[in-house]
Amino acid sequence: MVRVRFAPSPTGFLHVGGARTALFNYLFARHFNGIFVLRIEDTDIARSERIFEKNLMDSLRWLKIQWDEGPDVGGPYGPYRQSERLHIYREYAEKLVRENKAYRVYAYPEEIEQLREELLSKNLPPHYTREMFDRFATKVRIREYEEKGIQPAIYFSMPRKTIVHNDLIKGQVVFTEGSVGDFALLRSNGMPTYNFACVVDDMLMKITHVIRGDDHLPNTVKQLAIYEAFGVEPPQIGHVSMILGPDGKKLSKRHGATSVEEFRARGYLPEAVVNYLALLGWSPPDAQEIMSMEEMIEKFSIERVSKNPAIFDPGKLKWMNGHYIRKSQVKTIVELLIPYVESKGWSYKSKEWLENVFLCVRDRMHTLEEFTDLADFFFVRPEVTLQTDEAIRRGLLECAARLEQAGELTKEGLVNVFREVIKGSKLNAKDFYMSLRRALTGKSEGPELIDVVTLLGRVETAARIRKALGVG
């Protein structure tokens, strides 16, 4: 049974990088009918917040990445929040201490920081060893800890040997002896560190495959050493390369929208976000780029995940979002559009009318957010004063008059009215239509004019013509 997990720390919104990692894990699990676990890594008490945890879950749900086990739904290997598993980490850390694979450190964090800087200033790698810590463990210091009720941190004694890792994505990676020093397992506040909690949980939660970001590759050697210390076979581990900003640097806020939350707010569809993210570092065996979640699940394989870092291209996401807006059910999109319309304080005649308005501007939309700019004139009369020659002016006024006098008109009927006026007054059709467009929409480009007139109605059309010409 394949068991994978996505283990974010609730210290911010779900970033596209995290979303892509979650997606790959999800696709991998579903492809093999396995289990996808959501684990919250909230061991950094200073930065972890419950609202971020909620937001993380909301974002995942929005993307339709569903977990089978997690803090909210539970599961056989819970709890799934690390802050609720502290006794477990303690127990496992003590076990390593008993076996002399880990040891207590009686140095204060500031002292360790000082040690680190000393090493760095001597151009030595900032690696700690047990010997370096020994000088702090004086009888006086130990008593001080006891009196103050401080727990010593527990450090892992890194074995001095070369460790070979066979990465699911990168292939064989060799960590030569001495590339890392001893490191903390448990902090003096009792909280486990990432590398330790991660291994204990993956072990206990029976995780079979780990797919995570490239930035964790250097951690792997530490984690493999911990697995070995416990005498446990590690899961298969694969590292996906990072998502970079357009400048080739790690994607961050200064590159614009980077969180799933922002993309949702800006009118992106989850189908587009997920589809785009899947293509960032993975490609299906056929060349098909537009895929549903089901298709991605079917086609996904870790072998086809690329090794190179990918630059996030907002342009392609936008294109893909436009594509999904056009391919989705009209009713579905209109429902999503209503909040945008209401936030502008606009009212609409009926949903059917709104659907038709949407259909008018659909081909120009890339995001839902763009709807209000594209379709504003359907809701509000534009402020325009038309500067036009006398012939066109007269033609437009004639149109207005004829529209008002006419009964209900079909599309063909409307077209005929315009054609007759153009013909009768020998107007330049292009100039006439452009003036009409300006009068009705206030813009020089936009939807098919007949559709605009149809949706506006005869009366409103006539009124806008007169208003633009400063008549009546």
Add this chain to the structure above:
RNA sequence: GCCCCCAUCGUCUAGCGGCCUAGGACACUGGCCUUUCAAGCCAGAAGCAGGGGUUCGAAUCCCCUUGGGGGCGCCA
């Protein structure tokens, strides 16, 4: 300073020794369609970082250089 990863059009990628005259997608340019802008369709321009090997044959394998990224925390 040390360790690790990566390297095909501007961008995402296909390619896993001969099917490559390097394929697709976004973006770009031109055309068609069209009263406008789009959408759609068609066409085009654009790339194997550089240098050494291995081989009958290299984008594909090896080495070096260069470039980019990540890490070396009582952060994750």
